[in-house]
Amino acid sequence: MLDMERSFLESLFPPQRRVRVESYLQDILSDVQWTEVVEVHQELATILSRSIPADDVSREAAFWVSLFPHSSSQTIPHDLCPSPVREIVMGAQRILRLEAGSMEYQLESFIRLILNISDDPRTILVVLAEQLRLMRIFSRLSSEKQHHVLLWVHTVFTPIAHRLGLYTVKTELEERWLKYSDYETYRSIADKLEAKKDEREAFIRRFIAPIRRIMKKNNISCEIKGRSKSIYSIWKKMQKQNVDVDGIYDKFAIRIIITDQPREKEKEMCWKVYSLVTEKYRPFPKRLRDWISYPKSSGYESLHITVVTEEDHWVEVQIRTDRMDYIAENGHAAHWRYKEGGARTGDSDQIYLAQMRSALEHPDALEHAAHGLKDAFYSRDLYVFTPADELVRLRARATVLDFAFAIHSDLGFRCTGARVNGVYVSIREELKTGDVVEVLTSKKQHPTQEWLEFVQSPSALSRIKRYLREQEHRHAEEGREIIRRKFKALAVPLTDATLRKLCDAYNCEDTVELYDRVGEKKIDLLSLKKSFFAHDKDSGAGVAAPKESRFHGRQDNSLVIDNALDQVQFTLSKCCNPVRGDEVFGFITVNKGVTIHRMDCPNAAGLFKNAPHRIVSARWKEEDTARFLKELVLYCSGENEWVISQVTKRIKLTPQVRLIKIHMNDSLTPGVSTVELSLEVPHADTFTQIVEEFRRMAGIGSVYLP
Structure with a gap:
């Protein structure tokens, strides 16, 4: 290790630790790597000394960040890195790893996340320093890194x-952002400002001269500066006012910095200067900003006024003391530098750290943030990580189970617990922002009703409830089929009375609960016959087993189902309203017997696909005389009385069709009315015939079949 490098370490570490750090670095770094680390850290240290005032802890943390940046998982030995430094380093590394992740998903929650990722606000100073360093070496970055x-x-x-x-x-971040994201616009504004630089500076000198004389006459010690506003701030005004550079009048600002004033006199002196300035130049009251009486959350104090010169030029004047100016330039971090008659103490450091965090959590400083970021500060969400450092957003009080479902439903269904920050926890464990969560699973695991008591996410609740409903339905179907086969083997007819006896025997509220319990194997099949006949014996009723099982069907006996010779209990589906003549099929339900559907029913495809074993054939009996109720709606544009007269006449002239109900309403469309009809027909062909006749009638625009 070179003397320069040793000198570099001596500036960062106390002697007892420097030797151990030096030995550690020699083991893990080549000469080339060491040179790169020194270069990066020197850039960060410069920023943390000049642009972002920071303490020794922050500067040492910046060294370790430069050593293990971004996605590195290298662990720093505990004896080389004190606890406060380690916390800052780990927080900064995690934030910088996020930067390389999924940008679109993280933007809306990123600010709130970094406020919770480390309890030490100095973490953000180190990350800010790294962002400023990257902007200063922007041209050396890859195109993907530049975009990020x-x-x-x-x-x-x-x-x-x-x-x-x-x-x-x-200001530097804004200027560099505009320069690198829209260079042509940046260059255009800069060139126009440069072209009128001499003219602008001459105006500033003319504006300041009388103020200097007034301050001197009133024995006020002050420094007066004039400066052009930043290119970015001018660009923002151009965007807001929809004008070009020449349309922006206040391109510069004057700053009056009052010096040598005790703290208790500062406010009085600022307002005195305000009074003197506005005696010379006409003020614009609507643009007065009093940040002295009501300082910003960042600690900023200043009096802003806009005045109008004799040439009708608008000029912004900022009035503040030298103390206010220093804090304004350096913010809360300036408290590590700015002394007011005493050395810094540990207690004062803690106060300043608390003030920094308070400023970060305060809402009024997000005025320049992207849309949606302000709301993110007040959301009750929390943010955790997968082992691969992917960010997952959850609602407050979210558990391990919520996290598992947020990753994937299958992971949630099989979740048995997790390792959170390396520690095993149950599925009930509540998570907190910054946790690293690794889900543990088992193929034998499945959701239970108990899960609904502690899961927080609406989507997880919905998935669990749907799973439980599907399981209950599946168990009920299986249980119904088991009971049917069992009683067929017993040669006992499975009537409603039989099912009621079984419900009573097993304390079930209804047949659905009975089927479900049988399907879940909660009722012993071997006990079915014993329980059934025992119940009959206790109730004094004898049961005679018939030679074959029968279903009691409809009285009209209009269908032959599954080629059965006997009547079978069935109902006509309301989703497609089948009538004689339609091609139909039967679907075996849990507790309503067989439901008859048309072959072209909207639900037919799903039934055939999902439960083909429950499909049975069905056909209309040739000799049957059953009649069917059909409903339709006519949309009419003619005279109501005439249309109804023609409709009822047509029904009377059609054999075997009977009018059951007719009702007329006004439509939402002007000039159109609706006529609702209920007809009794013997056959699908008859119904189709009369519908076609209605469609051809004058005054009827269309016919709707529910």
Whole structure:
């Protein structure tokens, strides 16, 4: 290791630790790697000394971050890195790893995440320093890295610098962002400002001269500066006002910094200067900003006024003391540098750290953030990581089980627990922001009703409930089939009375519960016959087993189902309303016998696909005289009375069709009315015939068949 490198380590570490750090670095770094680390850290250290005032802990943390940046999983030996430094390093590395992840998903929650990822706000100072370093070496980055850096800097880190009151850093990030994201616009504004630089500086000198004389006359010690506004701030005004550069009038600002004033006199002196300035130049009251009486959350204090010159030029004037100016330039982090008659103590450091965190959590500093970020600060979400460092957003009080379902339903269904930060926990364990969660599973695991008591996510609740319903339905179907086969073997007719006896024997509220319990193997099949006949014996009723099982069907006996010679209990499906003449099939239900559907029923394809074993053939008996109820709606545009007259006449002239109900309503469409009909028909062909006649009738626009 070279003397320069040893000198570098001596500036960071106390002697007792420096020797161990030096030995550790010699083991893990080549000479080339060491040179790169020194270069990166020197850039970070410069930023943390000049642009972002920081303490020794932050600068040492920046060294370890430069050594193990971004996606590295290298663990720093505990004896080389004190606890406060380690916490900052781990937090910064995690934030920087996020930067390389899924940008679109993380943007809306990123700011709130980094506030919770480390309890030490100095973590954010180190990350800000790294972002500023990357912007300063932007041309050396890969195109993909450039895209990521521009996105994060503009959307996240610039608002954070603003919130902390690091206005110098904020301005540099904004300027570089505009330069690298829209160079032509940046260059155009810069060239126009440069072209009128001499004219602008001459105006500033003319504006300041009388103010200097007034301050001197009133014995006010102050420094007066004039400066052009940043290219980015001018560009923002152009966007907001929809004008070009020449349309922006306040391209510069004047700063009056009052010096040598005791703290208790600061406010009084600022307002005195305000009074003197506005005696010379006409003020614009609507643009007065009093940040002295009501400082910003970042600690910013200043009096902003806009005045109008005799040439009708608008000029912004900022009035503050030298103390206010220093804090304004450096924000909360400036408390590590700025002394007011005493050395810094450990207690004061803690106060300043608390103030930094308070500023970050305060809402009014997000005025420049992207849309949606403000709401993210107040959401009750939390943010955890997969072992691969992927970010997962969950609602407050989310459990391990919520996390598993957020990754994938199958993972949730089989979840038995998790390793959270390396520690085994149950599926009930509540998570907190920053946890690293590894889900544990078992093929034997399945959801239970108990899960609904502690899961928080609506989507997880929905999936669990759906799973339980499907399981219950599946068990009921299996149980029904088991009972049917069992009683067929017993040669006992399975009537409603029989099922009621079984429900009573096993304390079931209804047949669905009975089927479900049988399907779940909660009722011993071997006990069915014993329980059934025991119940008959206790009730004094004898049961005669017939030679064959029969279903009691409809009185009209209009269908032959599954080629059975005897009547079978069935109902006509309401989803397609089959009538004689339609091609039909039967579907065996849990407790309603067989349901008859048309072959072209909207549900037919799903039934054939999902439960082909429950499909039975069905056909209409040739000699049957059953009649069927059919409903339709006529949309009419003619005279209502005439249309109804023609409709009823046509029904009377059609053999075997009987009008059951007729009802007329006004439609939502002007000039159109609806006529609802219920008809009794003997056959599908007859119904089709009369529908076609209605469609051909004058005054009827269309016919709707429910």
